[in-house]
Amino acid sequence: MASRAPVLTATDLTKSYGPSRIVEGFSLTVSPGEAVALTGRNGAGKSTILRMLVGAVRPDEGRVEFEGLRMSETNPEIRKGMASVIDDLDFFPDLSVVEHLDLLARAHGVPDPEAIVDEVLAEVQLVPQSGQLPGTLSSGQRRRLALGTAFVRPRRLLVLDEPEQRLDVEGVAWLAARLKAERARGLAIVLASHEPYLVKEVATRIVAVHPPAGAEAVADAVADGGAA
Numbered sequence: 001m002a003s004r005a006p007v008l009t010a011t012d013l014t015k016s017y018g019p020s021r022i023v024e025g026f027s028l029t030v031s032p033g034e035a036v037a038l039t040g041r042n043g044a045g046k047s048t049i050l051r052m053l054v055g056a057v058r059p060d061e062g063r064v065e066f067e068g069l070r071m072s073e074t075n076p077e078i079r080k081g082m083a084s085v086i087d088d089l090d091f092f093p094d095l096s097v098v099e100h101l102d103l104l105a106r107a108h109g110v111p112d113p114e115a116i117v118d119e120v121l122a123e124v125q126l127v128p129q130s131g132q133l134p135g136t137l138s139s140g141q142r143r144r145l146a147l148g149t150a151f152v153r154p155r156r157l158l159v160l161d162e163p164e165q166r167l168d169v170e171g172v173a174w175l176a177a178r179l180k181a182e183r184a185r186g187l188a189i190v191l192a193s194h195e196p197y198l199v200k201e202v203a204t205r206i207v208a209v210h211p212p213a214g215a216e217a218v219a220d221a222v223a224d225g226g227a228a
């Protein structure tokens with residue numbers, strides 16, 4: 001039976017950009033088999049929280065741990081266990097779709113990279129485009145490739161920022177089923193989403209993210225050119 005020790009623990013995260021407090025006192029614990037959906041309006045701070053969770057943005061205060069290790073996106077132990085799709089990936093312009101997936105699988109030491117790459121390629125419906133370069137893909141196909149990179153590598157935690165973006169209806173249904181299956185086999189998932197269907201299908205817990213009290217007043221003062 002899977003261990004129930006938390007995979008991810010965030011404690012009292014706080015982040016400001018200039019005078020604007022974006023996140024204040026955010027805490028979260030995610031265990032294997034849990035899927036936490038962050039919801040909230042545009043600019044509420046969801047992406048900023050996800051970037052702090054994966055170590056891409058350093059919190060001003062607070063702490064993030066992955067399986068008890070202090071979060072660092074360069075720690076090889078953490079990179080082995082955490083897959084994230086936060087922004088559109090910076091694809092290599094001269095590597096094809098299949099070469100991207102193959103590179104990721106091999107870099108992470110997957111035992112049978114060819115088999116997993118073929119499987120994921122079919123699942124994200126990019127078999128006909130497998131030889132194309134990223135610049136020639138449609139925007140939805142680029143999104144599918146970005147998601148595919150997370151599924152060809154080992155993972156115990158998946159962190160996804162609006163993974164539904166630019167997917168068609170069938171793509172969102174596939175994504176919901178895939179994430180449910182990931183959760184069922186013990187993965188921990190944190191996602192930010194504006195897609196109610198995805199949240200309903202996948203999330204075991206919903207966390208509504210709000211900007212800190214007073215944040216909008218500061219933003220207004222800055223927009224007016226005034227000092228708070």
Ligand SMILES: Nc1ncnc2c1ncn2[C@@H]1O[C@H](COP(=O)(O)OP(=O)(O)OP(=O)(O)O)[C@@H](O)[C@H]1O
Pocket residue numbers: 017022040041042043044045046047048049192
């Ligand atoms: N690097 C940055 N510098 C300055 N401000 C930033 C930076 N990154 C984010 N912000 C601001 O922080 C706030 C929260 O942004 P964030 O991207 O976290 O929101 P979000 O909840 O993910 O929004 P959306 O639903 O639109 O994706 C916004 O007001 C944004 O302008």
